[in-house]
Amino acid sequence: xxxxxxxxxxxxxxxxxxxxxxxxxxxxxxxxxxxxxxxxxxxxxxxxxxxxxxxxxxxxxxxxxxxxxxxxxxxxxxxxxxxxxxxxxxxxxxxxxxxxxxxxxxxxxxxxxxxxxxxxxxxxxxxxxxxxxxxxxxxxxxxxxxxxxxxxxxxxxxxxxxxxxxxxxxxxxxxxxxxxxxxxxxxxxxxxxxxxxxxxxxxxxxxxxxxxxxxxxxxxxxxxxxxxxxxxxxxxxxxxxxxxxxxxxxxxxxxxxxxxxxxxxxxxxxxxxxxxxxxxxxxxxxxxxxxxxxxxxxxxxxxxxxxxxxxxxxxxxxxxxxxxx
Numbered sequence: 334x335x336x337x338x339x340x341x342x343x344x345x346x347x348x349x350x351x352x353x354x355x356x357x358x359x360x361x362x363x364x365x366x367x368x369x370x371x372x373x374x375x376x377x378x379x380x381x382x383x384x385x386x387x388x389x390x391x392x393x394x395x396x397x398x399x400x401x402x403x404x405x406x407x408x409x410x411x412x413x414x415x416x417x418x419x420x421x422x423x424x425x426x427x428x429x430x431x432x433x434x435x436x437x438x439x440x441x442x443x444x445x446x447x448x449x450x451x452x453x454x455x456x457x458x459x460x461x462x463x464x465x466x467x468x469x470x471x472x473x474x475x476x477x478x479x480x481x482x483x484x485x486x487x488x489x490x491x492x493x494x495x496x497x498x499x500x501x502x503x504x505x506x507x508x509x510x511x512x513x514x515x516x517x518x519x520x521x522x523x524x525x526x527x528x529x530x531x532x533x534x535x536x537x538x539x540x541x542x543x544x545x546x547x548x549x550x551x552x553x554x555x556x557x558x559x560x561x562x563x564x565x566x567x568x569x570x571x572x573x574x575x576x577x578x579x580x581x582x583x584x585x586x587x588x589x590x591x592x593x594x595x596x597x598x599x600x601x602x603x604x605x606x607x608x609x610x611x612x613x614x615x616x617x618x619x620x621x622x623x624x625x626x627x628x629x630x631x632x633x634x635x636x637x638x639x640x641x642x643x644x645x646x647x648x649x650x651x652x653x654x655x656x657x658x
């Protein structure tokens with residue numbers, strides 16, 4: 334009889350706990366939600382997150398607190414979210430660097446992007462643009478390819494460092510175009526722009542938002558954008574796909590992810606809220622000012638995009654022998 338009573342007590346306690354958890358999920362969110370940005374302030378992921386945070390706060394009825402946790406190419410902040418309680422109160426502003434490219438170039442990561450996160454939705458996609466020093470005698474991607482074939486390994490292309498997004502974009506270009514360029518890694522894109530404008534290096538792949546001022550000011554020449562569709566802020570510049578590099582795509586994304594194991598009702602609530610906020614006209618206009626194309630997805634579409642992106646960059650990293658520890 335005592336055993337039966339004990340068992341009944343355990344069952345009752347379990348039911349109470351389950352009911353409490355269910356109630357908590359139905360009341361979600363009941364306190365502020367932290368959105369981890371795994372990069373320093375001022376970058377496109379940070380600015381996109383802050384643009385989203387205001388409308389998302391209004392929709393969810395709780396403050397969305399943007400928390401920058403930079404370091405190790407986004408791995409520190411991403412790992413914080415991967416190890417956080419799966420309750421919907423700690424989210425990740427994920428991007429190509431922290432979620433997909435890092436898995437391709439780092440031999441040891443403390444998290445698995447496909448196992449440790451529950452994708453909610455992408456919010457925008459940011460293409461790169463191929464820019465050159467105006468003194469380089471090319472005006473199109475086709476010109477660049479022809480010049481590179483006539484001078485293999487001579488045209489210098491700067492990047493923010495080995496394994497950076499612009500380095501990976503360069504390696505993908507070399508592979509698909511069948512050319513050999515000379516990669517010059519720097520410590521950040523700021524130093525690249527100084528030397529590119531001065532003619533010390535001749536070309537770079539970088540985000541449009543960073544380049545557009547120099548393009549419009551005539552200090553750099555834009556040859557092509559790296560998305561499959563033309564950029565809304567550089568509509569006269571053809572894509573690399575249009576320029577003969579068929580299927581070339583090297584755009585960066587920003588999206589919202591939760592820790593794996595987050596209850597489905599919470600994920601459903603977050604997905605509806607993120608999509609609604611990201612589609613608001615004021616938000617999409619702000620994204621376009623960043624040269625980012627607004628884009629929302631289902632969780633399943635986001636997960637498939639991540640799998641495809643990881644596979645693509647793993648192939649590029651293996652081909653170019655890029656591996657960081």
